[in-house]
Amino acid sequence: MSPVHARKKRTKLVIATAVVAGALITTGVALNANADTAHEPTGADSLSAAPLTLSAGARSTLIQQAQAGTDDTARRIGLGAEEKLVVKDVVKDADGTVHTRYERTYGGLPVLGGDLIVHTAPSGKAEGVTRNTEAAIKVASLTPKIATAKAATQALTAARAAGSESTSADTAPRKVIWAAGGKPVLAYETVVGGLQDDGTPNQLHVITDAATGKKLYEHQAIETGTGKTRYSGTVSLSTVKSGTKYQLKDTSRGGHQTTNLARKESGKGTLFTDADNVWGTGRSSSSSKDQTAAADAAYGAQVTWDFYKKTFGRNGIKNNGKAAYSRVHFSTNYVNAFWDDDCFCMTYGDGEGNTHPLTALDVAGHEMSHGVTSNTAGLEYSGESGGLNEATSDIFGTGVEFFAKNTTDKGDYLIGEKIDINGDGTPLRYMDKPSKDGASADYWSSTVGNKDVHLSSGVANHFFYLLSEGSGAKTINGVKYNSPTADGSKITGIGRAKALKIWYKALTEYMTSTTNYKGARKATLSAAKGLYGSTSTEYKTVAAAWAAVNVK
Template sequence: MTPLYARHKRTTLAIATVVAAGALLTTGLTTGIASAQTPASSTGRTAKPLAAAPLALSATARTSLIKEAQASAPETARAIGLGAKEQLVVRDVVKDADGTVHTRYERTYAGLPVLGGDLVVHESKSGTPQGVTRATNASIKVASLKPQISAAKAEKQAVKAAQSAGSARTAASGAARKVIWAGSGTPVLAYETVVGGLQDDGTPNELHVITDAATGKKLFEYQGIETGTGKTLYSGTVTLNTTLSGSTYQLYDTTRGGHKTYNMKHRSGGNGTLFTDADDVWGTGTASSSTSDQTAAADAAYGAQVTWDFYKNTFGRNGIKNDGTAAYSRVHYGNQYVNAFWSDSCFCMTYGDGSGNTHPLTSLDVAGHEMSHGVTSNTAGLNYSGESGGLNEATSDIFGTGVEFSANNASDPGDYLIGEKIDIFGNGSPLRYMDKPSKDGSSADYWSSSVGSLDVHYSSGVANHFFYLLSEGSGSKTINGVTYNSPTYNGSTVTGIGRAKALQIWYKALTTYMTSTTNYAGARTATLSAASALYGSGSAEYNAVAAAWSAVNVN
């Protein structure tokens, strides 16, 4: 679960999006392949096709690719030097326009999931190895698979950690499972325990606690919880794709993977009820505290449409998992719940109604932000803690910004402000500023050795600032009526390459060169690799990436 912003009264949790290696995904790469994406330049002209841009794959092609990669996984494991007890489980496959294939794997050791052991294998069109990107370089070698502490002790520790976050649960949601923890230090045998309930602000709790199975020491913890007419609150009157069932319209978009919008009616459990309507006109354009209000639903459905189209048109990505299946949305969650979150466990977005239940958190950039957590979870899986957690949050801000610009909606023009429409603070201020993150009073403009100790919503400032500088450059300027003045750590002048190219570089870095443990230094390396692949080593774009990172003190 990844809430939109940090509540100051809560104790900051170390959060991650670790994906267990037990589930076997299958995709493929031989049929149904579309052309590579050719993003428009910032001047509106169509850019020349990029050889290293990802191909848009049909569901059949993707499934075929993953099955093919899984079939050869034992051979791949041997080729990259894994031990006899280790196996690879395919998580995703990306194929570039030039035929290069990037296969993302989870790992097991003696049948146990290796958390923090993910890696990406890169191969040319001819099958020639081009390197491996690893979350850890440590060898997985555990002397004994017999725990020295009981599962009950690990569960007790997990419950205590959950209670500190506000959960009233007195027992774990299920038995602790044995895993290998490789997210930091020397890999060890560990327990993973999950505790549910609610956090103190009403956000659902799905706390995962990793405990050393030999010493009982807590190693890590993370949260599991990231056409009709709509008269929306934030985006004006928009067109919504709906479904007619009998004489009743449903807020169900079959053209974009089957996205549905549900009414929680101020409850915090279950999926709620699907929104229906007699005349296919949804909402009034004004928020109401009534649980039957459709305006928030119209905003959520519109945000889902625009986000789907952004990923499809910009990167050739077919939904959050790239498998053609949509997530779903829930609105009117909780009572005066002032937040929004993405949850992998339900594969859904959830929006609170805010103060007085009349300020729903359903603006375009928030919708894009939440669904982008799902994209991150299904690609790099950046651990939602420390520097990787800041990169996770920044990725959602970056793509949420891309969604807002791509919508080209006069009621909510694109900008480099996050949450400017939802007015959480009641004074018209946005949640975050990408040109100078510290303007929110908490976020970091530049990297320092202490950045990783900040809440992830504030450590994200370094990457947000990098992205703004890469897109627009330093200094004072006005874009869509908003004035920015972005500084640099080293006093340098940075010239931007345009948002379109910056988005392509960040997406390729995320999907091809980042892993669960990537930190800021690793992000610099990943984005330089992406810029090199897309535009060439030593190109203006490559040099701009290096300059923008140096301008936020990541060298």
């Protein structure tokens, strides 16, 4: 995972994500105590295939029912005797269709890359299975031929190449089945912590063949989101009064808290408190007690929560009604922000001179969306799936910014335009023509997966812009865009609201951990078909927009 800004000594990177292993945010809507469904999302275009808002109890019931039937499900979809299913998540559509996401084990070992989604009609009849791999899970032996020490050494070597100074693995190598690379093999997974070369926490997962000692794969799990804010003006913040002081705690959104790390690099931090309930000054200072960064962070969490809730009916990052928390003033002169699944928290640095906090609204939405991805498709942060992971955060971070309708920070298709990491007023990324940053990909090619994930994300960002707004020159909220197409075609957009619905349904119901661009095309077409029909303008525009970025 890379930081939010660009690692300047290498490439002009982008917004960081920190998904140490996971996700972030939301709030719940209570239903009848015995309800096993829920109400449909509000809005003029409520659709039969749109995901329902499930109460915590309803979602828990569906998960329990699915888990109780895993043996039967495994048999019905043709898994072997050594394979078991573990329910990760359940999504129920308004028409009663259920999409159950499973992890898999083989001989008691986790199968990495073996995740799948079973789609079940309202009648209970299975409609199909979306698999991460079609390969049969079977290995000759569950006994490794290399020692765990060799796997640990290999992982440390890889981590040091990424800047970590760790002298030992955070966790001992564990046996797994590696199924994401073709033929399943017995392997070790080793996790190395410490810090990356720019100060971002490190969580490098290294997969080693347990028979040959060959490194098979590695991915970074840290993905590199009334207050007087620096970036969004004067805003309303939800707080709690405790005694004579107010706490920066939002009980209306799952109990989200904003804490102060005061330049530390670990721990939860101290909850911000204030005597008059006016947070910040609208200007940043180098003080480690500065409230302005806290106000921006709290506002970002608040708006991101509301965006997911009101747009998709999602009850928080994990869709369970429980909030994450936000930490500000991380480290010293740290020019980044990240989401961390381990602490289930969002963390912000203060930038150069400790006076430029990375707490802008689209950064908050971007980083916390890494948490949503981690808790749904789990897109691996490497290769094309890593580019899709980053693009998903750009897409939803953009959605958050438009959703806010904030007059100080109007919605646009620019990423990180407020934080000015480049020092010249330019944004980190451009969705209408990603290559304007000098390095991102406008179109798919067979080598796009070799790029840094913040650069390969350009293909999906461009697709989303074209799907939303179409090709050619236009001005939106005062920003000029001119989006080209690979095949010279002219695209008429279907609108951002529909494009967001399609991407969210694809992410939560049809993408798996190693989905690539070809798979993303298939997933979004499946989503568009479910929402609007296979003969609809929306479906046809999804196909045309992918062709326009050379994904066919």
